[in-house]
Amino acid sequence: MFNNISSQAKNLMNLATRHKKDTKTKVITVTSGKGGVGKSTFTANISYILANMGYKVAVLDADIGLANMQVLFNTKPEITFFDYLDGKIDDINDILLDTSYPNITLIAGKSGYEYSNKASSFVFTQIVEDIKALDKFDILLIDTGAGLNEYVKEFLDISPNILAVTTTDPSALTDVYALMKMISSYKESLLLAFNHTKSYQIGATITESVKNLAQKNRLNSNFMLKYLGNVSMSQNIATTGRLRKLFVKEFGDDQTSVELKFVVENLLNYIR
Numbered sequence: 061m062f063n064n065i066s067s068q069a070k071n072l073m074n075l076a077t078r079h080k081k082d083t084k085t086k087v088i089t090v091t092s093g094k095g096g097v098g099k100s101t102f103t104a105n106i107s108y109i110l111a112n113m114g115y116k117v118a119v120l121d122a123d124i125g126l127a128n129m130q131v132l133f134n135t136k137p138e139i140t141f142f143d144y145l146d147g148k149i150d151d152i153n154d155i156l157l158d159t160s161y162p163n164i165t166l167i168a169g170k171s172g173y174e175y176s177n178k179a180s181s182f183v184f185t186q187i188v189e190d191i192k193a194l195d196k197f198d199i200l201l202i203d204t205g206a207g208l209n210e211y212v213k214e215f216l217d218i219s220p221n222i223l224a225v226t227t228t229d230p231s232a233l234t235d236v237y238a239l240m241k242m243i244s245s246y247k248e249s250l251l252l253a254f255n256h257t258k259s260y261q262i263g264a265t266i267t268e269s270v271k272n273l274a275q276k277n278r279l280n281s282n283f284m285l286k287y288l289g290n291v292s293m294s295q296n297i298a299t300t301g302r303l304r305k306l307f308v309k310e311f312g313d314d315q316t317s318v319e320l321k322f323v324v325e326n327l328l329n330y331i332r
């Protein structure tokens with residue numbers, strides 16, 4: 061019995077030290093509130109830009125409603141991270157899937173997971189910690205689904221860097237404000253990028269208005285909203301998405317690719 065207890069204690073200590081270990085992996089959760097604003101498009105294409113710069117990138121598809129990353133990376137994964145969470149796969153390395161792009165690893169998700177069963181067990185925290193502990197990746201990008209449900213919140217909680225994608229649409233901005241309000245009490249900052257937005261200045265001006273509103277409503281004054289830039293609307297983005305390709309690869313000289321690269325440069329300056 062004592063043996064049993066001491067081995068349990070050892071396991072717990074291992075878990076604690078494993079989770080405390082410093083790793084190089086920087087975690088960025090991509091979110092929005094409103095659906096369809098371009099989170100998945102941004103996540104996949106940002107991963108390509110980062111990989112091209114030489115970073116080792118993992119992309120975790122955390123859209124429990126509609127796993128989309130496999131579509132954008134044009135693969136049909138048979139293994140998802142839920143196989144690891146459910147104990148069907150023991151070795152986390154087995155859920156790391158190569159994509160056709162060098163330096164990009166996909167950790168595939170699954171649509172329609174019954175989250176409520178596991179709501180209190182921090183399953184997503186566990187998987188992110190386990191991926192970090194591998195120390196294989198420079199950056200872990202997490203694509204979440206629309207809305208601020210419990211699992212999106214869990215990914216926000218564990219991520220030091222949160223990138224909100226929005227459009228100039230009032231309902232998208234209302235959702236960003238709600239997100240900001242929610243996280244401002246316990247996070248330091250929110251990174252903001254505008255999609256479907258034809259100039260850098262429009263995004264900058266709206267960001268200032270949101271900041272003013274936050275000040276007026278007395279949101280935590282230490283909380284910072286950091287504007288990263290804009291991406292215009294482009295038929296090439298919609299088309300490459302449908303063809304399961306990445307626009308920054310296929311149309312690297314397009315204005316939208318240049319805009320997204322600028323967003324990534326700013327992102328790299330801010331993440332920690």
Ligand SMILES: Nc1ncnc2c1ncn2[C@@H]1O[C@H](COP(=O)(O)OP(=O)(O)OP(=O)(O)O)[C@@H](O)[C@H]1O
Nearest residue numbers: 095096097098099100101206292293294297298301
């Ligand atoms: N700048 C853009 N110009 C034109 N089409 C775009 C642009 N950005 C995204 N799209 C298209 O808009 C659609 C929605 O994009 P995407 O799936 O990335 O949004 P999302 O925020 O991930 O959606 P969801 O909330 O459902 O996860 C896709 O068909 C995509 O190709």
Ligand SMILES: [Mg+2]
Nearest residue numbers: 099100123128
């Ligand atoms: Mg999506």
